[in-house]
Amino acid sequence: MTCLPGHTEKKLGLAIDLDTCVGCHACVTACKGWNDQGYGVPLSDQDAYGADPSGVFLNRVHGYQVQPDTGGAAQTINFPRSCLHCEDAPCVTVCPTGASYKRVEDGIVLVNEDACIGCGLCAWACPYGAREMDADAGVMKKCTLCVDRIYNENLPEEDREPACVRTCPTGARHFGDFNDPTSKVSKLTAARGGFDLMPEMGTKPTNKYLPPRPKDQRQEASLLAPLLDIEAKGFAGWLDRILGKI
Amino acid sequence: MHPAPSVILFTVLSGLGFGFMAYLSLGLLLVQGGWAFVAWGLAYALAVGGLLASTTHLGNPQRALRAFTQWRSSWLSREAWAAVATLLLLAPVALGDWVGFGLPYFWRLIGGALALATVFCTSMIYTQIKAVPRWHHWLTPVLFMGFALAGGALLGLQGGFATLLLVILAGILAAAFAVGDKQFARAGASMESATGLGAIGSVSVFEQPHTGENYLLREMIFTVGRKHAAKLRVIAVICAALIPAALALMGGLTLTLLALIVHLAGAFAARWLFFAEAEHVVGLYYGKR
Amino acid sequence: MGAQPKIDTSPKVSDEVRRTTCYMCACRCGINVHLKSGKVSYIEGNRDHPVNKGVLCAKGASGIKQVTAPSRLRAPMRRVGPRGSGAFEEISWEEALSLAVEWMEPLRDSGPEKLAFFTGRDQSQSLTSFWAQNFGTPNYAAHGGFCSVNMAAAGIYTIGGAFWEFGQPDWEHTKLFVLFGVAEDHDSNPIKMGLGRLKERGAKVIGVNPIRSGYNAVADDWYGVTPGADGLLILSLIHCLLEAGKIDLDYLARFTNAPLLVRSDEGAEKGLFLRNEAGKPVVMEGGKLVPFDQKGVRPDLGASYEGHRTVFAHMAERYLSPDHAPEAIAARVGIPASRIRGLAAELAHTAFDAPIVLDREWTDFRGETHSQMVGRPVSFHAMRGISAHSNGFQTARALHLLQVLLGTVETPGGYRFKPPYPKPAEAHPAPHSKVTRGKPLDGPHLGYPRGPEHLALNPDGSPVRIDKAFSWENPLSAHGMMHMVIANAHAGDPYKIDTLFLYMANMAWNSSMNTAAVMEMLTDKGEDGEYVIPRIIYSDAYASEMVAYADLILPDTTYLERHDCISLLDRPISEPGAAGDSIRWPVVEPDRNVRGFQSVLIDLGARMKLPGFVNAEGKALYADYADYIVNHQRRPGIGPLMGFRGEDGTGEGRGAPNPAQIDRYIANGSFFQAHVPDDAAYFKPWNAGYQDWAVRVGLYDAPQPYLISIWSEPMRRFQLAAEGFGDRQPPDAMRARLKQAMDPLPVWYPPFGDDGAEDYPVHALTQRPMAMYHSWGSQNAWLRQIHGRNPLYVPTKIWEENGFAEGDWAKLTSPNGAIVVPVAHMPALNPHTVWTWNAIGKRKGAWALDEGAPEATKGFLLNHLISELLPEKSDGMRWSNSDPVTGQAAWFDLRVRVEKTTPPSEAQPAFPKLDLKGVQA
Numbered sequence A: 001m002t003c004l005p006g007h008t009e010k011k012l013g014l015a016i017d018l019d020t021c022v023g024c025h026a027c028v029t030a031c032k033g034w035n036d037q038g039y040g041v042p043l044s045d046q047d048a049y050g051a052d053p054s055g056v057f058l059n060r061v062h063g064y065q066v067q068p069d070t071g072g073a074a075q076t077i078n079f080p081r082s083c084l085h086c087e088d089a090p091c092v093t094v095c096p097t098g099a100s101y102k103r104v105e106d107g108i109v110l111v112n113e114d115a116c117i118g119c120g121l122c123a124w125a126c127p128y129g130a131r132e133m134d135a136d137a138g139v140m141k142k143c144t145l146c147v148d149r150i151y152n153e154n155l156p157e158e159d160r161e162p163a164c165v166r167t168c169p170t171g172a173r174h175f176g177d178f179n180d181p182t183s184k185v186s187k188l189t190a191a192r193g194g195f196d197l198m199p200e201m202g203t204k205p206t207n208k209y210l211p212p213r214p215k216d217q218r219q220e221a222s223l224l225a226p227l228l229d230i231e232a233k234g235f236a237g238w239l240d241r242i243l244g245k246i
Numbered sequence B: 001m002h003p004a005p006s007v008i009l010f011t012v013l014s015g016l017g018f019g020f021m022a023y024l025s026l027g028l029l030l031v032q033g034g035w036a037f038v039a040w041g042l043a044y045a046l047a048v049g050g051l052l053a054s055t056t057h058l059g060n061p062q063r064a065l066r067a068f069t070q071w072r073s074s075w076l077s078r079e080a081w082a083a084v085a086t087l088l089l090l091a092p093v094a095l096g097d098w099v100g101f102g103l104p105y106f107w108r109l110i111g112g113a114l115a116l117a118t119v120f121c122t123s124m125i126y127t128q129i130k131a132v133p134r135w136h137h138w139l140t141p142v143l144f145m146g147f148a149l150a151g152g153a154l155l156g157l158q159g160g161f162a163t164l165l166l167v168i169l170a171g172i173l174a175a176a177f178a179v180g181d182k183q184f185a186r187a188g189a190s191m192e193s194a195t196g197l198g199a200i201g202s203v204s205v206f207e208q209p210h211t212g213e214n215y216l217l218r219e220m221i222f223t224v225g226r227k228h229a230a231k232l233r234v235i236a237v238i239c240a241a242l243i244p245a246a247l248a249l250m251g252g253l254t255l256t257l258l259a260l261i262v263h264l265a266g267a268f269a270a271r272w273l274f275f276a277e278a279e280h281v282v283g284l285y286y287g288k289r
Numbered sequence C: 001m002g003a004q005p006k007i008d009t010s011p012k013v014s015d016e017v018r019r020t021t022c023y024m025c026a027c028r029c030g031i032n033v034h035l036k037s038g039k040v041s042y043i044e045g046n047r048d049h050p051v052n053k054g055v056l057c058a059k060g061a062s063g064i065k066q067v068t069a070p071s072r073l074r075a076p077m078r079r080v081g082p083r084g085s086g087a088f089e090e091i092s093w094e095e096a097l098s099l100a101v102e103w104m105e106p107l108r109d110s111g112p113e114k115l116a117f118f119t120g121r122d123q124s125q126s127l128t129s130f131w132a133q134n135f136g137t138p139n140y141a142a143h144g145g146f147c148s149v150n151m152a153a154a155g156i157y158t159i160g161g162a163f164w165e166f167g168q169p170d171w172e173h174t175k176l177f178v179l180f181g182v183a184e185d186h187d188s189n190p191i192k193m194g195l196g197r198l199k200e201r202g203a204k205v206i207g208v209n210p211i212r213s214g215y216n217a218v219a220d221d222w223y224g225v226t227p228g229a230d231g232l233l234i235l236s237l238i239h240c241l242l243e244a245g246k247i248d249l250d251y252l253a254r255f256t257n258a259p260l261l262v263r264s265d266e267g268a269e270k271g272l273f274l275r276n277e278a279g280k281p282v283v284m285e286g287g288k289l290v291p292f293d294q295k296g297v298r299p300d301l302g303a304s305y306e307g308h309r310t311v312f313a314h315m316a317e318r319y320l321s322p323d324h325a326p327e328a329i330a331a332r333v334g335i336p337a338s339r340i341r342g343l344a345a346e347l348a349h350t351a352f353d354a355p356i357v358l359d360r361e362w363t364d365f366r367g368e369t370h371s372q373m374v375g376r377p378v379s380f381h382a383m384r385g386i387s388a389h390s391n392g393f394q395t396a397r398a399l400h401l402l403q404v405l406l407g408t409v410e411t412p413g414g415y416r417f418k419p420p421y422p423k424p425a426e427a428h429p430a431p432h433s434k435v436t437r438g439k440p441l442d443g444p445h446l447g448y449p450r451g452p453e454h455l456a457l458n459p460d461g462s463p464v465r466i467d468k469a470f471s472w473e474n475p476l477s478a479h480g481m482m483h484m485v486i487a488n489a490h491a492g493d494p495y496k497i498d499t500l501f502l503y504m505a506n507m508a509w510n511s512s513m514n515t516a517a518v519m520e521m522l523t524d525k526g527e528d529g530e531y532v533i534p535r536i537i538y539s540d541a542y543a544s545e546m547v548a549y550a551d552l553i554l555p556d557t558t559y560l561e562r563h564d565c566i567s568l569l570d571r572p573i574s575e576p577g578a579a580g581d582s583i584r585w586p587v588v589e590p591d592r593n594v595r596g597f598q599s600v601l602i603d604l605g606a607r608m609k610l611p612g613f614v615n616a617e618g619k620a621l622y623a624d625y626a627d628y629i630v631n632h633q634r635r636p637g638i639g640p641l642m643g644f645r646g647e648d649g650t651g652e653g654r655g656a657p658n659p660a661q662i663d664r665y666i667a668n669g670s671f672f673q674a675h676v677p678d679d680a681a682y683f684k685p686w687n688a689g690y691q692d693w694a695v696r697v698g699l700y701d702a703p704q705p706y707l708i709s710i711w712s713e714p715m716r717r718f719q720l721a722a723e724g725f726g727d728r729q730p731p732d733a734m735r736a737r738l739k740q741a742m743d744p745l746p747v748w749y750p751p752f753g754d755d756g757a758e759d760y761p762v763h764a765l766t767q768r769p770m771a772m773y774h775s776w777g778s779q780n781a782w783l784r785q786i787h788g789r790n791p792l793y794v795p796t797k798i799w800e801e802n803g804f805a806e807g808d809w810a811k812l813t814s815p816n817g818a819i820v821v822p823v824a825h826m827p828a829l830n831p832h833t834v835w836t837w838n839a840i841g842k843r844k845g846a847w848a849l850d851e852g853a854p855e856a857t858k859g860f861l862l863n864h865l866i867s868e869l870l871p872e873k874s875d876g877m878r879w880s881n882s883d884p885v886t887g888q889a890a891w892f893d894l895r896v897r898v899e900k901t902t903p904p905s906e907a908q909p910a911f912p913k914l915d916l917k918g919v920q921a
């Protein structure tokens, strides 16, 4: 299955709003928690309480600072990063075993862990660092777009969304079908100018990022005009004026 | 990229092994009897040893057979097929050389081609990876083929021809270094494009997503030891190519053996650099390369 | 191409879901705990819960690692080696409880004040304070003093509540939200959800903070104020608004004490309100004096009567003065005057040009009916960035004044109280401190003094309390001063104690100033060879740094293993539209020999036969905390939980105890809400509908409308004392400071940390990391991968001056000492400020972490640089490093010098390793 399907019925993915993300890492641990007990092997940690702890996470949140070209105050931008479920997913085509595949019905890129030999090639092929090898199980882990939630009939309808989306306190993560122009994610992408990460890699990511809105704009409303010249008219004059006595 | 010993061993040894096999198969080095046993044995040992080394890199080597399934899209899968096909196809040839029966030459021809194709497939595993711009260039297969052919020629006692190939290899190495150094910039990926924040201004890291280690940092963002790169490059060119070139010209078994050892040392250095110097674009997210 | 694998997209999620309440911070979100084979398998937010509506923060979603942490305490322990050595022996609960009783019980008769009971990050203060009160010691408080009492007290003294538990922005209607000095806050998820709502609606967010990260990173505009200068900034905004007449006069006249007349006659009443014979403050209307609450009154804001002028006049005159003009203060504030004027204009335009009008009829406390609710959609929120400075109380008051002038308090789009707030200072108890041996204290310890008569002073003027709360040094220390306890007890100032009983506070590490010295105080011995603080009993759930200094360890359960009660008597989970409370219950059983601390405390109370814990026969009243939660009554019909009261469980707020109450809570997701009627949803302090509702559900026993205190009479009473009036007089050395600090109108003065700080030009701050909770997040296997060490963030100017590069280290020196730490560059930072994440640094050996853990080798605390005492004054006195009004610890007054240095092998100072293996599970 490592050939890519030419077309998928749906294009499920996330729209992540960089204007809203406060960098709280809630999506990081919610993802870890869900996937630790969900699809495939648990997300192992090594040396968890030791000098050099490390472990698998399927979603990571970066913090960047941006110095505007126009001068002005530097900005800080929080930046979640997980699998983008690319249309032209190089991680899939490099896979020698067929473990990596892109689902025909919804475009989700998954790893069939029973078939994965843990060669790591797919992680090399992914420009976005969206795949992490589990050091205990020796299989490749990646964001499943919570495939075991979004269709899960054991979950109430409203919970059939990714764990990271459900938990995000600011609502910065949106889930939906990018093939459907009326979906929230499509509309948000259109309205806010959602963009692709590293388009030069030719991966055609499904996930879109919504850019931060312009910041530190000079306020447009007019400044406040004083009631009167307080120095000339004194406090009593001000008082009379404000209380409508003159 | 993390220069994993298993992968270095794999590419260097099997490259050399398959290169040598090509010479043996094509009959450019004619061996018979005991010598055939030694020569083919060496070729098989190198090729198979390399392949085995590569499996230690796997998280689940017991499932390695599955790697044969995706020949339609995956170079690793193709490499697996090519390797096995080569080894199988050439087994009767080797046996024939040893015990003294002959196979049609086109058989030997196909075997030789397959041996080289295997090396080509190996090289394409790296070349195809766009996310590692240094590798994603036609010089990568040329380099791998160069090593296989030159190394094979050395082992195949090709004398002046070996010298010629080794000198060419020196050139390829130098070219790969020079071109490789510019590849990342040419690929066009930057922190600005990786984050999409370039429209606002220049981007730098405020905070890493994790202070702990992870697979990406270990595997893709290998920054340790690059400071010795310049020296190692010189050593690689001299050892892998120039000294063996000189020794090959002089000929003789001892000198060839010496040449081989020096060549291998150089090849290991070159291959270590091949990985260690290769920068994965994911490093951009971490502000590291 | 093979077939695409078939996968199970509908796996069973768990065997069972149990709904309880999160504990990793004081936000108290509702959680669904999934269990597989009886073990916790997954934790997610409870969608029905009013606090978090399904979302969780990074800590909440990592709760599973809190319950399995190797650092969990194993069993009761008695110290056998020297203090701090970590040598303990395991004892039985019977032994532990007997020992605690043996130590504490005699003190009840010999001197109850010899027991100091301080309860840190306690979420059960109504029980712990009740216990302490019945024990009879005056020495009780929780962590508010080192946390954010400035914010709480300034709010209560000014508007009758502050932020977070007290109230929140009207997230649904506000159009402009201004956030002062907040990195994370207690209201963790609600603020994030609120910000998300604002972003969705396209409302504007402004961040005022020296550091642009987190919430400030998403703010549309950022004002990188210089630390400690917010008061100046706010008063300057007020200046601009007054100058332009952009204030809500109608609101001021009706709902605030702006029209009240301030007496100008010299003497003991000067500066207090003019009152009629009935003692009621009066206002002028049509040239006549009338009671302020008369029906239909239209007070004259500009009136004067026999020289007595209105609060409005006093206020306007002060802030209109040119020294409050933006141009005069811009440099000190670090923000250009033009931007300050711009901000003032933006506030005014949003408040007055785009009001929100709800067609809801309501009747005010004077009996007047209004057909609409008119709102000013500007809202504010602030926290420790303002309050953790020594001028924080007055700065917080200034911020409330700004809200009030804009008419945004309790109006649509502005700030909304959460029941039981609004609740002005007068509706709170005053502090009590009268000790009678063998008897309970004369009332609750903590409260809101109305004047010097409520100070906790002995006849000789010395402080009654070990922390010196409610003394002249910090008269309104409404939450006590936990950060002073160890230092004072060690110094025997005001006296020595016998037993220090601590619960849930890591006082040997991150909640102390001058941490190294505190560790010495805890182990210091007197000439008699005994410890200067003779006995320390401590309850923790984990192997924290503090555990090493206990003589007796009472191991607590984790939050999923016990009952808890988040009560309206204490710190509930109300929303502006509903009073609410909640519980925790044991969703899993502990696998160690540990007990819920509250149950232990109740047991100790019964063993010592404390009133309230035993019946007339001296028998224990409550089997455990669950029993107490259900059956304890504070006032008849009013108990810890408001929901499902009465025999049949239909009582809301009031009603007899219901034996099935806890089950009802569990069935309801572990919370209860009583909804505020729509016509009572705004203008709560003055809305008769709200007041009646509040009485009905038992929040108060009679309506208690009040006026917002722009002018604070209680504060003026302390000023009067400082001026020599009254029989309780401060020491002369304190008079000037009291006069300044207790100004009845908001003022700004430089933070005390600026005194003599010429050699320390840089401000040093800490911020809460959103994914880490104080010291106890580090034991969490997931969270510590996110924040396992902390750099010092340095602004561009200092970065370049020092020639710093990535990987460099700096020596940071304050008047109190030096630390050596790794640095990182941050451009989006006030140029005179450096900062780091709070409480990442750990002591080696604590928290069941490896000796080489990055938290211990690269992580660091700023606390070593912060002194609990200010430098000596001319009279040789050293005041505590606290706000002079409330005693709030002034963490953020810290000033430092930054120098590049050669990287050491680990962050300095490094302390010897603790050996706590014996106490861990």
Ligand SMILES: Nc1nc2c(c(=O)[nH]1)N[C@H]1C(S)=C(S)[C@@H](COP(=O)(O)OP(=O)(O)OC[C@H]3O[C@@H](n4cnc5c(=O)[nH]c(N)nc54)[C@H](O)[C@@H]3O)O[C@H]1N2
Pocket (backbone or CB within 6 Å): C120, C121, C143, C146, C147, C148, C503, C504, C505, C506, C507, C510, C511, C512, C539, C540, C541, C542, C543, C544, C545, C546, C556, C557, C558, C559, C597, C766, C767, C773, C774, C775, C776, C838, C839, C862, C863, C891
């Ligand atoms: N430099 C600097 N220092 C600061 C601050 C700052 O901003 N800068 N902030 C200050 C503020 S506001 C605060 S509130 C303090 C906080 O400081 P502390 O109150 O010391 O808070 P924690 O580190 O959370 O320590 C609480 C203790 O409770 C224990 N604990 C956790 N769960 C349980 C439980 O279920 N039961 C029991 N019995 N114990 C439990 C933990 O293990 C820990 O030892 O720090 C203060 N220190």
Ligand SMILES: Nc1nc2c(c(=O)[nH]1)N[C@H]1C(S)=C(S)[C@@H](COP(=O)(O)OP(=O)(O)OC[C@H]3O[C@@H](n4cnc5c(=O)[nH]c(N)nc54)[C@H](O)[C@@H]3O)O[C@H]1N2
Pocket (backbone or CB within 6 Å): C025, C026, C147, C148, C180, C181, C182, C183, C184, C185, C186, C187, C188, C208, C209, C210, C211, C225, C226, C227, C228, C229, C230, C382, C383, C384, C385, C386, C389, C765, C766, C767, C768, C769, C770, C771, C772, C773, C774, C892
């Ligand atoms: N994740 C997480 N949540 C927590 C906690 C935790 O440890 N972790 N702790 C809880 C506790 S106990 C508390 S008290 C709350 C505290 O919550 P916050 O009030 O958010 O406390 P801090 O993180 O100390 O943030 C103080 C903020 O004030 C800014 N600041 C400092 N000085 C000034 C100043 O002079 N002016 C202005 N405008 N800003 C200033 C700092 O840059 C920082 O952003 O958080 C609670 N919530």
Ligand code: SF4
Pocket (backbone or CB within 6 Å): A020, A021, A022, A023, A024, A025, A026, A027, A028, A061, A078, A080, A167, A168, A169, A170, A171, A172, A173
């Ligand atoms: S949970 Fe939401 S706000 Fe928090 S880091 Fe993730 S995307 Fe950002």
Ligand code: SF4
Pocket (backbone or CB within 6 Å): A082, A083, A084, A085, A086, A089, A090, A091, A092, A109, A125, A126, A127, A128, A129, A130, A131, A142, A203
């Ligand atoms: S983000 Fe990476 S792992 Fe995900 S589909 Fe694209 S290339 Fe594959």
Ligand code: SF4
Pocket (backbone or CB within 6 Å): A094, A095, A096, A097, A098, A099, A100, A111, A115, A116, A117, A118, A119, A120, A121, A122, A123, A139, A140
């Ligand atoms: S690691 Fe697994 S999924 Fe990735 S390429 Fe190798 S076999 Fe395929």
Ligand code: SF4
Pocket (backbone or CB within 6 Å): A030, A031, A032, A034, A035, A058, A059, A082, A083, A142, A143, A144, A145, A146, A162, A163, A164, A165
């Ligand atoms: S969609 Fe699911 S697997 Fe993917 S990042 Fe979100 S929580 Fe993790």
Ligand code: SF4
Pocket (backbone or CB within 6 Å): C022, C023, C024, C025, C026, C027, C028, C029, C052, C055, C056, C057, C058, C059, C060, C061, C188, C189
């Ligand atoms: S904010 Fe986080 S830690 Fe605090 S109660 Fe809510 S989920 Fe728990």
Ligand SMILES: [Mo]
Pocket (backbone or CB within 6 Å): C146, C147, C148
């Ligand atoms: Mo706090």
